[in-house]
Amino acid sequence: MSGSGEGPAGRGFAPGGGRGDRGGAGRATAQDGAMSASPVTGRADEGGGTRKPRPLADRSPGSGPGTAAAGRARVAVGAAARRSPAPAAAPTPGFAPTSRPWEAAGLTAGEYRRACALLGRAPNPVELGLIGVLWSEHCAYKHSKPLLRRLPTRGPQVLLGPGENAGAVDLGDGTAVVFRIESHNHPSFVEPFQGAATGVGGILRDVLAAGARPVALMDFLAFADPAGDLERRLVRGVVAGIAAYGNCTGVPVVGGRILFEPGYRTNPLVNVLCVGVAPAGRLLKGVAAGPGARLVLIGPPTGRDGVHGATFASAGLGGDAADRRPAVQVGDPLAGKVLIEACLELVEAGLVAALQDLGAGGLGAAAAELASRARCGATLTLDRVPLREPDLPADVILLAESQERMLAVVEPDRLGRVRRIARRWGLPAVVVGRLEAHGRFRVRHRGRPVADVPVDLLTRQAPVYGPADPVAAAGEGLGPIPGAGGSGRTRPALPDPGTPAAGVSAGTTGHPQEDPRVRPEVSGQQVEVAAAELDVTAPPTGDPDPCRPVLPATGVQVPPRDVAAGPPAGHPEGHPDGHPGESVSDLEDPAQVAATLRRLLASPAVAAKTWVYGQFDHLVGGRTRLRPGAGPAAVLEVPGCHRLLAVAMAGTGRQAAVDPCRGAALAVAEAALRVSCVGGRPLGLTNGLNLGDPRRPAVYGQLAGLIDGLAAACRALDLPVTGGNVSLYNETAGRDIDPTVAVGVVGVIPPPGRWAAGFFPEPGLTVALLGPLAGHLGASEYLKRCHGRVAGPLPEVPWALQRRLQQLLAEAVARGWVLAARPVGRGGLLVALAKMAFPGGPVPPAADGAAVTLGVDVTLPDSGGEAGFCRWDAVFFGEGPARVLVAVVPGAEQDLVGRAAALGIPCRPLGQVTGPGGRLTVRAGGRVWLDEPVAQLWMAWEGALPWLLDEPARQPVAG
Numbered sequence: 001m002s003g004s005g006e007g008p009a010g011r012g013f014a015p016g017g018g019r020g021d022r023g024g025a026g027r028a029t030a031q032d033g034a035m036s037a038s039p040v041t042g043r044a045d046e047g048g049g050t051r052k053p054r055p056l057a058d059r060s061p062g063s064g065p066g067t068a069a070a071g072r073a074r075v076a077v078g079a080a081a082r083r084s085p086a087p088a089a090a091p092t093p094g095f096a097p098t099s100r101p102w103e104a105a106g107l108t109a110g111e112y113r114r115a116c117a118l119l120g121r122a123p124n125p126v127e128l129g130l131i132g133v134l135w136s137e138h139c140a141y142k143h144s145k146p147l148l149r150r151l152p153t154r155g156p157q158v159l160l161g162p163g164e165n166a167g168a169v170d171l172g173d174g175t176a177v178v179f180r181i182e183s184h185n186h187p188s189f190v191e192p193f194q195g196a197a198t199g200v201g202g203i204l205r206d207v208l209a210a211g212a213r214p215v216a217l218m219d220f221l222a223f224a225d226p227a228g229d230l231e232r233r234l235v236r237g238v239v240a241g242i243a244a245y246g247n248c249t250g251v252p253v254v255g256g257r258i259l260f261e262p263g264y265r266t267n268p269l270v271n272v273l274c275v276g277v278a279p280a281g282r283l284l285k286g287v288a289a290g291p292g293a294r295l296v297l298i299g300p301p302t303g304r305d306g307v308h309g310a311t312f313a314s315a316g317l318g319g320d321a322a323d324r325r326p327a328v329q330v331g332d333p334l335a336g337k338v339l340i341e342a343c344l345e346l347v348e349a350g351l352v353a354a355l356q357d358l359g360a361g362g363l364g365a366a367a368a369e370l371a372s373r374a375r376c377g378a379t380l381t382l383d384r385v386p387l388r389e390p391d392l393p394a395d396v397i398l399l400a401e402s403q404e405r406m407l408a409v410v411e412p413d414r415l416g417r418v419r420r421i422a423r424r425w426g427l428p429a430v431v432v433g434r435l436e437a438h439g440r441f442r443v444r445h446r447g448r449p450v451a452d453v454p455v456d457l458l459t460r461q462a463p464v465y466g467p468a469d470p471v472a473a474a475g476e477g478l479g480p481i482p483g484a485g486g487s488g489r490t491r492p493a494l495p496d497p498g499t500p501a502a503g504v505s506a507g508t509t510g511h512p513q514e515d516p517r518v519r520p521e522v523s524g525q526q527v528e529v530a531a532a533e534l535d536v537t538a539p540p541t542g543d544p545d546p547c548r549p550v551l552p553a554t555g556v557q558v559p560p561r562d563v564a565a566g567p568p569a570g571h572p573e574g575h576p577d578g579h580p581g582e583s584v585s586d587l588e589d590p591a592q593v594a595a596t597l598r599r600l601l602a603s604p605a606v607a608a609k610t611w612v613y614g615q616f617d618h619l620v621g622g623r624t625r626l627r628p629g630a631g632p633a634a635v636l637e638v639p640g641c642h643r644l645l646a647v648a649m650a651g652t653g654r655q656a657a658v659d660p661c662r663g664a665a666l667a668v669a670e671a672a673l674r675v676s677c678v679g680g681r682p683l684g685l686t687n688g689l690n691l692g693d694p695r696r697p698a699v700y701g702q703l704a705g706l707i708d709g710l711a712a713a714c715r716a717l718d719l720p721v722t723g724g725n726v727s728l729y730n731e732t733a734g735r736d737i738d739p740t741v742a743v744g745v746v747g748v749i750p751p752p753g754r755w756a757a758g759f760f761p762e763p764g765l766t767v768a769l770l771g772p773l774a775g776h777l778g779a780s781e782y783l784k785r786c787h788g789r790v791a792g793p794l795p796e797v798p799w800a801l802q803r804r805l806q807q808l809l810a811e812a813v814a815r816g817w818v819l820a821a822r823p824v825g826r827g828g829l830l831v832a833l834a835k836m837a838f839p840g841g842p843v844p845p846a847a848d849g850a851a852v853t854l855g856v857d858v859t860l861p862d863s864g865g866e867a868g869f870c871r872w873d874a875v876f877f878g879e880g881p882a883r884v885l886v887a888v889v890p891g892a893e894q895d896l897v898g899r900a901a902a903l904g905i906p907c908r909p910l911g912q913v914t915g916p917g918g919r920l921t922v923r924a925g926g927r928v929w930l931d932e933p934v935a936q937l938w939m940a941w942e943g944a945l946p947w948l949l950d951e952p953a954r955q956p957v958a959g
Contacts, residue, residue, distance in 0.1 A: 101122075101125070101128060102128070102132075104128075104129075104132075105128045105129055105131065105132025105133075106132045106133075106136055107128075107131070107132050107135065111135060111463055112128075114463060115128075115131050115135075115457070118454075118457050118461055119453060119454075119457060123453070124450070124451070125395060126394050126395045126398065126443065126450045126451045127451045127452075127453050129364075129395040129398065129399055130361075130364050130365075130368070130398065130399070130441070130451060130453065130458060131453070131457070131458060133360070133361040133362075133364065133365055133399055134361060134364075134365055134368060134458045134459060134462060135458075135462045135463065136360075137694075137728050137729060138360050138727075139360055139361060139365060139462075140462035140463070140464075141726055142462055142463050142464050142465050143465050143694035143695075143700065143703070143728060144689070144694070144703060144707075144726040144728070145464050146464060146466055147703060147704055147707045148162075148707060148726075150707055150708065150711045151707065151710060151711050151714065151721045152711060152714050152715050152719075152720055152721060153720050153721050153722065154720060155169075155684070155718070155720035157169045157170045157683050157684065157720070158170075158684065158720050158722060159176050159280060159283060160176075160178070160210060160283060160285065160722065160723075161720075161722055161723070162721070162722065162723045162724075163286065163723075164210060164285060164286050164723065165180075165206045165207075165209035165210050165284075165286055165355075165356070165357070166178045166179060166180035166206050166207050166209070166210045166212070166274075166276070166722075166723060167179060167180060167684060167686060167721075167722020167723035168210060168212070168278075168283055168722065169683040169684040169720075169722060169746065170280055170683075171277075171638065171641060171643055171645065171683070171748050172641065172642075172643050172748060172750075173640070173641040173642055173643060174279060174280050174281070174640075174641075175277055175278075175279065175280060175638055175640065175641040175643075176212070176277065176278050176279065176280040176283055177275060177276075177277060177645060177683070177684075177746050178207050178210045178211075178212035178275070178276040178277070178278060178283070179207070179273065179274065179275045179276070179647075179684070179686055179722070179744065179746055180203065180206055180207060180273070180274060180686050180722075180723050180724070180725075181203075181220070181271050181272065181273045181686045181687060181688040181723075181724050181725050181742060181744055182199065182202055182203040182206060182271070182272055182274075182688075182725050183199070183269070183270065183271045183272075183688055183690065183725050183727040184196060184198065184199025184202070184270045184272070185267065185268065185269050185270055185271075185690065185727050185730055186730075187199070188234075188237075188238050188241075188268055188270040189234070189266065189267060189268055191237075192233065192234050192236075192237025192238045192240075192241060192268075193237040193238075193240055193241040193244075194241060194330055194331060195238070195241065195270065196237070196238040196239075196240075196241030196242050196245075196270050197241035197242065197244055197245040197331045197333070198241075198245075198330070198331040198403055199241075199242075199270050199272050200217060200241070200242055200245040200246055200249075200272055200274075200331075201245055201249075201331045201333065201336050201403050201404065202357060202359045202403075203217075203272045203273070203274040204217075204249065204251060204274055204336065204340065205336075205339075205340075205357035205359070205404075205406060206274065206357055206359075207274045207275070207276035208276070208339075208340055208343055208344070208355065208357070208406070209284065209286075209354075209355040209356055209357050209406070210276070210278070210283055210284055210285075210355075211278050211282055211283050211284035211347045211355070212276030212277055212278035212283070213276050213277060213278065213340070213344055214249075214251045214274050214275070214276045214340065215251065215252075215275060215276055215277055215621060215623055215636060215638075216251065216252055216253075216254045216274070216275045216623075216624075216634065216636055216645075216647060217242075217246050217251055217252065217253045217254065217272060217273065217274055217275075218253065218254060218255050218256045218272070218273040218275075218634070218647060218649050218744065219242055219253065219256040219257075219270070219271070219272050219273070220256055220257045220258075220269070220271040220272075220273070220649055220651050220688065220742035220744075221235075221238060221239075221256065221257070221258045221259070221268070221269065221270055221271075222258070222259040222260075222261065222264045222268060222269035222653060222690075222737075222740060223235050223238075223258070223259070223260055223264050223265075223268050224260065224261065224262050224263075224264050224265035224268075225260045225261075225262070225604055225948075226260070226604065226945075226948045226949055227948070230265070231265065232948075232949055232950065234268050235949060236949065238268065238270055239612050239615055240615065242270075242272070242616070243615040243616050243617075244333065245331060245333045245336070246333075246616060246617070247333075247616065247617040247620065248333035248334055248336075248337065249333045249334075249336050249337045249340065250337060250620050250621060251274075251620070251621070252616065252617060252618045252619065252620050252621055252623070252624055253613075253616035253617075253618060253628065254618050254624055254626075254627075254628055254634035254636065254647065255613075255628045255629070255633070255634045255647070255648075255649065256273075256628070256649055257649045257650060257651050257742070258604075258605075258609060258612065259605065259651070259652075259653050259654075259740070260603075260604040260605050261653050261654055261738065263653070263657075263735075263737050263738045264653075264737060266732040266733075266735075267730045267731065267732055267737045269690050269727075269730070269737070269740060269742075271651075271688040271690070271725070271727075271742045273647075273649060273686065273742075273744040275636075275645070275647055275746060277638050277639070277641075277645075282347065282348075284347065284352070284353075284354055284355055285354070286354060286356070286369070286370075286373045287354070287373045287374060289353040289354070289374065289409050289411060289435065290374060290376060290435065291376050291377075291434075291435050291436055291437040292411075292412065292434065292435065293353060293374075293409050293410065293411055293412075293434060293435045294409070294410050294411075294412055294415060294431045294433070294434045295367055295370070295378065295380070295407055295408075295409060295410075295431070295432055295433040295434055295435070296407070296408040296409075296410050296415070296418060296429055296430065296431055296432070297358075297363065297385060297386075297405060297406075297407055297428070297429070297430045297431075297432045298339065298342065298343065298405065298406045298407075298408055298422055298427055298428070298429050298430075299335070299339050299358075299404050299405035299406055299427060299428070300332070300335050300386075300402070300403075300404055300405065300427075300428075301385075301386040301387050301388045301402075301428070302362075302363070302385055302386065302387055302388065302392070302397055302400050302402045302405070303330075303387075303388040303389065303392075303400060303402045304388075304389075304392065304396055304400060305330045305400065305401065305402055305403075330402075330403065331403045331404070332403060332404055335403075335404040336403070336404045338425050338426065338427060339404050339405075339406060339425075339427065341425060342421060342422055342424075342425035342427055343355060343406055343408075345421050345425075346408065346418060346421055346422075349417070349421070351410065351414045351417055351418050351421070352408045352409060352410055352418070353409040353410065353411065354370060354373075354408070354409040355406050355407070355408055355409075356369060356370050356406065356407045356408075356409075357405075357406060357407075358401065358402070358405040358406065358407055359401060360401065361399060361401070362398060362399045362400045362401050362402070363380070363385065363397065363398055363399075363400075363405075363407065363432070364380075364398035364399055364443075365399075366407040367380055367407060367433060367441070368441055368455060368458045368459055369459065370407065370409055370435070371435060371441060371455045372455050372456070372458070372459040372460065374409075374435055375439075376435050376436060376437055376438075376439060376455075377435070377436040377437065377438040377439045377440045377441060377442070377455055378433055378434070378435055378436060378441055378442070378455065379433050379434060379436050379442045379443075379444070380398075380432055380433035380441075380442070380443045380444070381432060381433060381444050381445075382394055382397045382398065382432070382443060382444065382445040382450075383444075383445060383446060383447075384430050384431065384432045385397050385430065385432055386428050386430060388402075394443065394445040394450045394451075397445070398443065398451075408429075409435070415431065439454060439455055439456070440452060440453065440454055440455060441453050441454070441455045441458060465694075467697060467700045467701070467704075584777075584783070584787050584789070586871045586872055586873055587871075587872045587873045587876065590927070590928060590929050590930060590931070593830070593872075593876060593922075593929050593930050594930055594932055596782065596786055596873075596876075596877065597830050597831065597834065597876075597930065597932070597937065598937065598940050599785055599786060600781060600782060600785060600786075600827045600828075600831055600877065601827070601831060601834060601937060601940050601941040601944070602940045602941065602944040603781060603785050603827075603944070604944070604945060604948060605781055605826055606781060606826050606827045606831060606941070607941055607942075607944035607945045608629070608838075608941050608942045608944070608945060609628075609629060609945065610629065610942060610945075610946075611945045611946045611949060612945075613627075613628040613629050616628065622637075623636045623637045623638070623639075624636060625637060625644065625755065626678065626755065626757060629758075629840060630757055630758060630759060630840050631677070631678055631755075631756070631757045631758035631759075632648060632673075632674035632677040632678060632758050632821065632822055632823055633646045633647060633648035633674045633675050633677065633678045633680065633747075634646070634647045634648070635678055635680075635749065635755045642751050642753070643748050643749060643750055643751065643753070644680075644748070644749035644753045644755060645746065645747075645748065645749070646675045646678050646679070646680030646746070646747040646748070646749055646755075647675075647744070647745070647746050647747075648671050648672075648674035648675045648678075648744070648745050648747075649671060649742065649743065649744050649745075650667045650668075650670035650671035650674065650742075650743050650745075651667050651688075651740065651741055651742040651743055652666065652667050652740070652741060653737070653738040653739070653740035654738065654779050654784070654790055655667075655779045655794055656702070656705075656706060656738060656739045656740060656741055657738035657739060657779075657790070658778065658779045658790065658791070658792040658793070658794055659705070659792055659793065659794045660701075660702045660703075660704075660705030660706045660709060660739050661705040661706070661708050661709035661712070662709060662793075662794040662795075662796065662797075663706070663709065663739075663741065663779075663794060664705070664706045664707075664708075664709030664710045664713065664741045664743075665709040665710070665712055665713040665797050666794065666795075666797060666881060667741050667742075667743045668685065668709075668710060668713035668714060668717070668719070668743055668745075669713060669717075669797045669802055669881045669882070670743075670823060670825060670881070671685070671743040671744065671745040672685075672717055672719060672745050672802075672806060673802065673805070673806060673809075673823050673881070673882070673884065674745070674823060675745050675746075675747035676747070676805070676806035676809040676810055677756060677758070677809055677821040677822065677823060677884060678749070678755045678756050678757075678813070678821070679749050679754055679755045679756055679809070679810055679813030679814060680747030680748060680749045680755075680810065681747050681748055681749075681750070681806075681810055682717065682719055682745050682746070682747040682806070683719075683746055683747050683748055684719065684720055684721075684722045684745070684746055685714060685719050685720070685721050685722070685743060685744065685745050686721070686722055686723050686724045686743075686744045687710060687721065687724040687725075687741060687742065687743050687744070688724055688725045688726075688727065688741070688742035688743075689703065689706050689707070689724070689725070689726045689727065689739075689740075689741055689742075690727045690730055690737065690739070690740040690741070690742070691703050691706075691726075691727075691728055691730060691736070691737070691739045691740070692728070692729065692730055692731040692735075692736020692737055692739075693728070693729055693731050693736060694728050694729075696736070699728075699736055699739075702739040703726075703728075703739070705739070706739055706741050709741075710741070710743075713797065713799075716797070716799035716802070716803075717799070717802070717803060717806075719745070750814070752814075754813055754814055754816060755813065756813045756818055756819055756820050756821045756886075757819070757820050757840075758820060758821070758822045758835070758836065758840070759820060759835075759836055759837075759838065759839070759840040760820055760836050760837055760854050760856075760887050760913045761819050761820060761887070762819075762913070763854060763855075763913050763914055763915045763916070764890060764912065764913060765819065765820070765887040765888060765889060765890070765912070765913045766887070766888040766889075766890070766893050766909055766911075766912060766913075767833070767836075767856060767858055767885065767886075767887060767888075767909070767910045767911050767912065767913060768885070768886050768888055768893070768896065768897075768907055768908060768909045768910060769824075769829070769883065769884070769885055769886075769906075769907075769908045769910055770805060770808065770809075770883070770884045770885075770886060770900065770905055770906065770907055771801065771805060771824075771882045771883035771884060771905065771906060772880070772882065772883055772906060773860065773861070773875060773906070773908065774870075774871075774874045774875045774878055775824065775828055775829065775874055775875070775877070775878020775879050775880040775883065776794070776795040776874065776878050776879060776880040777871075777873065777874055777877075777878050777879075778791065778792045778793050778794050778795065779791065779792055779794055780826075780828070780877065780878065780879045781826045781827050781828075781877075781879070782827070782828060782873065782877035782878070782879075795880045795881065797881045797882070798881065798882055801882045801904075801905065802881060802882045804903040804904060804905055805882050805884065805903075805905055807903065808899060808900055808903055808905055809821060809884065809886075811899065812886070812896055812899070815892075815895075816889065816892070817888055817889060817892040817895055817896050818886045818887065818888055818889075818892075818896070819887050819888075819889060820836060820886065820887035821884055821885065821886045821887070822835065822836055822884065822885050823883065823884050824879070824880075824883035824884065824885060825879060826879065827877060827879075828876055828877035828878050828879055829875065829876055829877070829878070829883075829885075830876045830877065830920075830922065830930065831877070832885050833856055833858065833885065833920060833922075834920055834934065834937050834938075834941070835941075836856070836885060836887070837853055837854045837855065837856045837913070837918075837920060837934045838853060838934070838937075838938045838941065838942075839852055839853060839938065852916045852917075853916065853917065853918070853934040853935045853938050854913055854914065854915065854916060854918055854934065855913070855914035855915060855916075855917070855918015855919050855920065855921075855934055856911065856912075856913055856914065856918070856920050856921070856934070857911045857912055857914055857918075857919075857921045858910035858911030858912075858921070858922055858923070859910060859911055859922075859923040859924065860875065860910065860922065860923065860924035860925075861908055861910075862925070872924070872925075872929070875924070876922075876929070887913060888909075893909055897909070917933075917934075917935065918934055919931055919932060919933050919934060920932050920933075920934050920937060
């Protein structure tokens with residue numbers, strides 16, 4: 001695996017992901033009737049059954065609150081261990097013998113003690129590896145789970161919600177839209193190309209596991225400004241990895257969002273959104289069939305790549321990043337394409353009860369998840385797993401995250417048809433285990449038992465932490481540790497890190513009990529839990545501002561969210577009306593306005609992303625109606641459906657750093673508004689939350705703020721959260737990233753399927769502004785790029801106006817009044833005007849093939865008494881919610897103005913779109929503030945990112 005991350009040239013994907021090891025496939029054809037031997041005694045029960053296990057309470061004592069003192073607990077643990085001996089397991093390269101065995105598994109000493117107490121003995125190396133993976137932050141969501149219950153997840157359109165492999169909503173005409181966001185942040189820093197590529201592969205298989213065909217990808221990326229070699233290498237490698245995997249699998253990348261902020265220099269973010277479609281009645285749920293069903297491994301052979309990838313993703317990065325490359329998976333997109341087609345054929349034939357991607361934690365985690373959802377046990381026989389190389393140890397076979405593999409749950413009478421279909425696609429389909437009634441997770445290797453643990457211990461009994469729970473670093477703990485050499489270290493008396501979070505009930509066994517408000521069929525799932533829980537916990541009452549959550553008495557100070565209180569400590573003081581303090585002077589002459597506009601258009605955050613989108617095949621599949629960058633949202637055709645699909649992404653890091661709650665709410669408002677700008681009605685939302693070390697009270701407060709902002713926004717817009725992802729420990733050498741939220745919204749465009757672009761399609765249109773005239777400068781691109789400041793406060797979202805504005809946009813586009821629309825986002829009003837005049841819409845090129853720019857001539861009205869109208873820079877470059885520029889067809893101006901007035905929405909006609917080769921002219925207050933050739937502004941915007949990334953910038957000749 002190369003460390004250059006420069007792209008596919010000279011590197012390629014792993015050649016081992018092809019048709020599979022024939023020897024392994026040959027072993028796989030044997031029947032699975034010998035899998036009933038007891039992993040403890042080695043004796044098979046008659047008829048393939050197993051002995052009825054004792055209840056968990058008889059096998060392992062409790063831990064945590066309500067249990068005996070630590071000394072008595074250790075005596076009980078020793079007694080239970082004598083009753084239930086551990087299966088023999090030779091030491092493996094993954095877990096070398098050590099006096100601190102929990103360190104290699106990524107557990108804290110307190111968590112190791114908890115595992116020993118629940119198991120009744122010290123786990124062997126294979127069991128410890130399983131526990132470490134399934135108790136990792138990546139799988140168990142142990143810091144975010146209590147908070148995620150605040151998100152609204154119900155709605156009449158929701159078909160699959162949180163806890164499933166992906167969420168799904170009803171598009172209409174019997175069609176379901178399946179979508180989810182996943183992150184691959186740590187691997188993309190260590191190995192940019194493979195990290196990003198396998199992130200794409202993983203999210204494709206998550207959507208596939210719901211029975212849907214992936215039809216589109218979007219990416220949310222965050223880097224530092226590409227001014228140095230490291231930053232440029234990361235950007236190039238990540239973009240090339242996404243392009244290579246998406247292009248080869250035939251799934252178009254139709255848009256996304258890219259942030260450039262200093263805090264991402266050693267922690268880039270790679271969040272990928274995948275959207276799929278399926279018949280609404282044929283979706284697969286994560287709840288598998290019952291005991292007796294077979295576990296069939298489909299896909300290429302297993303190798304060593306990606307071992308402990310989940311634990312690697314659940315810890316911060318240090319100076320050993322280069323040594324982490326073995327934890328990064330290696331992808332093969334061509335094998336991934338074959339796997340998608342084979343699995344879809346199996347689903348269409350009704351041959352599989354459930355599918356699970358072998359992502360984080362590999363085969364072991366996937367089998368444990370399926371067993372947990374079915375509320376039963378599972379037995380695996382590792383000798384049947386096809387391998388790339390012989391003699392892989394048991395923990396590697398169980399935990400390797402080799403790509404392009406799926407685990408299917410199949411009834412015994414359907415195995416023959418499953419094998420025939422897989423063989424036709426050139427894929428092994430191997431029975432590696434089965435679901436059992438005993439409730440335990442048992443693994444055999446080379447004829448011997450190597451693991452025997454309760455399924456609940458791996459999944460439902462994973463620790464859950466609240467803000468009051470101190471969590472020691474890996475290797476630290478309290479008191480003597482079972483299984484450790486010597487008498488163990490004794491640390492100062494602190495609460496047990498295994499203690500459940502405040503507000504999470506605990507029984508005598510000390511593990512979190514299921515919340516009675518969660519629906520039974522998915523309650524307690526902790527592996528691959530999406531960014532929400534199925535039921536909604538009402539927000540704290542008595543606080544008029546939903547972005548000021550009341551946390552339990554934990555001592556955690558959530559960043560200020562009251563506008564009047566000003567920005568958080570460490571940021572320059574802001575002005576209460578959302579504008580900077582007196583130290584930032586207002587714009588005074590046209591020369592300043594022109595220079596500011598050019599500077600903003602050339603900033604990496606605002607500049608054209610053609611360099612990125614140009615590497616993606618956005619037309620593959622033939623469904624894309626609106627190409628990347630050509631509109632505020634992607635528009636896709638859906639086979640067999642008379643409706644169009646709209647997909648948009650939004651997100652922020654800088655605003656969330658100033659105020660996590662309002663920053664998250666602004667991201668939701670923007671993503672929903674983008675869907676409405678193309679004529680769609682938002683149906684559902686998925687999100688990706690990216691933060692630093694949650695054991696730090698400030699970071700936990702940021703996490704709570706982001707979730708509260710999402711919850712308030714989604715309730716205000718009646719937008720259910722169908723799932724998502726939480727990525728924590730995004731920190732390097734103790735420095736956390738800014739809290740960052742990525743939001744994806746899907747919507748429907750009803751018949752007759754009219755949609756609006758983001759560019760002026762022709763001259764002669766009227767330009768109008770919907771919403772407030774002035775914006776806000778808090779945490780704006782203007783304040784950062786032109787004044788070197790990041791300061792608040794952030795504006796509140798006027799939710800009533802936002803809802804009415806979304807309604808107006810959908811109606812105006814459907815009636816043909818509006819041909820183009822764009823939210824006034826980063827850079828403000830003048831940046832949005834310039835972008836709409838740039839090439840990219842349906843205007844044909846000039847006779848010589850040159851790109852064509854259109855002119856715009858607008859006159860901004862007086863304030864009309866509008867609150868906040870006090871600075872020209874806030875009008876020209878201010879940002880904020882509920883502001884949209886639209887291009888109105890001649891003769892429809894009065895219709896739009898009248899409908900807007902009926903809905904109580906400010907609507908201001910500003911001017912006209914002029915002919916090709918025109919100028920951007922802006923008048924206000926009796927002055928001409930801007931009069932610049934649009935072609936020159938376009939060159940500054942189009943060439944900025946290629947120049948920063950050392951690519952030859954195009955020298956366009958505008959017509």
